[in-house]
Each structure stands twice: as structure tokens, then as C-alpha cells.
Amino acid sequence: MPVLVTSRAGGVSAPPFGGLNLGDHVGDAAASVEENRRRLAARVGMPVRYMRQVHGRHVVVAREPGPVPEADAMVTDVAGLALAVMVADCAPVLFEGPTAVGVAHAGRVGMAEGVIAATLAALKELGATPEELAVTVGPCVCAGCYEVPAPLRAEVERRVPGSAATSREGTAAIDLRAGIVGQLTTAGVANIIVSPRCPAENAELYSYRRDGRTGRFAGVAWLGPATP
Ligand SMILES: [Zn+2]
Secondary structure (H helix, E strand, O other), rough: OOOOEOOOOOOOOOOOEEOOOOOOOOOOOOOHHHHHHHHHHHHHHOOOEEEEOOOOOEEEEEOOOOOOOOOOOEEOOEEEEEEEEEOOEEEEEEEEOOEEEEEEEEOOHHHHHHHHHHHEEEEEEEHOOHHOEEEEOOOOOOOHHHHHOOOHHHHHHHHHOOOOOEEEOOOOEEEEHHHHHHHHHHHOOEEEOOOOOOOOHOOOOOOOHHHOOOEEEEEEEEEEEOOO
16 A cells, blocks of 8 residues: 655656646646656556545545546545645645555645545545554645734634644744644544655745746555555
């Protein structure tokens, strides 16, 4: 039940998307995105399914390659199909269970809307309980970099306790990692890995907050053998 997180490395896109941009909705050349996606599929040795992400909490059960669903999470209990979540500051959250895996797109809005709980519920329907999951919270914008207006911080804190934070400048901020880990813990997940990498501070990763017009990296999860 492996997972991986991509970076700019190994891709063909030209600046400002330089590298392995997997987003087909950001203005990059379609042929470049297609080649980058082909390379990712070759790396994991199976088809990769993407979503049209809308900052919601809808979860799709994916069992074969098919049309791109409008969703912010996918789960599967089928081996040989990789699920991808595209990000550039939002958290890619990757769920690994013995018989099912999932991916979720959790930024400020999706986290507050409950995409994590919705994904856990979908995995439970596929037989994977929170207690047996390993969950990776991949690279996302850190609290130090994620300044927001104070009223917004308060509103998100009301919905996601523990997410209120202070930025490096001492202003109101949101801690996506803390908020998501709190939601996972409350739901009964104990095995949680949190990436310390912040896209806004790491040139190897795409960051919308830093660059605006830029690409998307991905978190990927699949059932089946690990990739070399
Ligand atoms: Zn940061």
C-alpha cells in the first residue's frame, strides 16, 4: 500500500511550470502535462487517476481508469490503479490501509468542509477502519507562511479546533497540519506521518502562494507493490 509525493523533478514543462507539472488546469501546454503524467504512470507502473478538485468534501470510489470526476477525494479497494491528488500549498493527504487506499485534497476550505472525515467514512465502507490506517499529510504551506485575516482564522478555528496559529510575522495564520492531524486523531487514526516540507519555502515544490501562476505536484496512493 505505497504512497509517494512528486516534485518538479523529472518533468518536461517549461517555466513558470518548470518540471513535472501534473496540473492540466493551470495554463501549461497540454502536451507537456500529458508527457509528465505518462512519466508518473510509468514510475508507478499503472494507470493514475486524477480529479477535478473544487475544495469540497465529495469522495469518489474509483475502481478503474475513467473520466475525471469532480471530487476532492478518491478511494479504491482495487490493486493496480493509482489515485492522485494535485496540490500547490494545500495538503495532499494519503491514506493507506491493508485492503483500501485513498487520497484527499485538504486546503483551508476542504479541511473545514470535512473532506478528511468524508474520506475516512468512504474507506470504512471499503473495510478499512481508522485504527488500521497509516495516513501521510504531505507537503503543505506551513503556519509560518500561511497568513490570513484574523476573522477568517477564528472562523476556521471554530470548525477545526487547533488550526489557529501565528505567522512568522506575528499575524493571524492557519496551521493546516495541526488542523488535519487533529481531525485524524479525533477520528481514531493513530498512525500519522506529517511532512515537514513547506512548498512556499521549497523551490522543488510548486507553491501557489509564492508564485501564483505555477504547476501542481501530486500525492499518489495505490494498492499493490511498491515502486522502486
Ligand atoms: Zn512555510
